[in-house]
């Protein structure tokens with residue numbers, strides 16, 4: 023399996039992976055919502071605000087993840103949020119997701135990102151180092167419907183201190199249905 027960065031020339035393939043994976047796991051509506059989110063994210067997010075990483079096995083896309091920038095305008099540190107994550111249905115539970123997230127976090131670390139956040143199942147994301155946080159540590163950009171899913175991982179020495187002020191996510195994530 024190999025891991026690659028970026029989405030150039032592969033937008034449809036990546037969006038289709040999210041649509042089919044989430045349709046299989048959570049139904050057609052969720053598949054459309056997340057596939058649409060990913061297509062929108064790739065189309066509307068400036069390059070410097072988005073990282074896409076893919077897992078390729080045997081020339082086939084088997085997993086993909088996105089990290090997009092969260093701006094804390096009163097804080098100089100660099101923050102990215104991991105969302106969403108998909109591993110092809112017939113390739114799940116083989117470690118692809120964990121390896122891909124670990125790969126992405128290593129890239130972010132090398133690029134000087136201070137803090138990674140995510141919003142999802144703590145049992146799953148704790149496997150790659152994320153820990154539950156509260157909004158005293160990092161304000162969410164929209165109201166969290168499941169605050170127990172708000173998770174963080176410091177990637178630099180300065181990433182251990184709480185983030186100052188309010189936050190703003192990229193346009194594609196600025197949808198209360200997703201939070």
Ligand SMILES: CC(C)(COP(=O)(O)OP(=O)(O)OC[C@H]1O[C@@H](n2cnc3c(N)ncnc32)[C@H](O)[C@@H]1OP(=O)(O)O)[C@@H](O)C(=O)NCCC(=O)NCCS
Nearest residue numbers: 043047106107108109114115116117118119120143145146
């Ligand atoms: C969630 C998902 C990304 C995990 O990827 P994966 O490659 O199957 O996971 P891995 O093989 O790396 O890890 C498997 C481990 O995580 C656990 N796990 C898998 N999905 C989980 C979930 N949704 N919640 C909690 N634990 C989960 C497995 O039980 C397994 O645990 P073990 O190592 O103790 O046996 C994948 O199942 C998927 O795409 N699901 C549908 C879409 C989704 O829910 N995405 C996440 C929300 S954005």
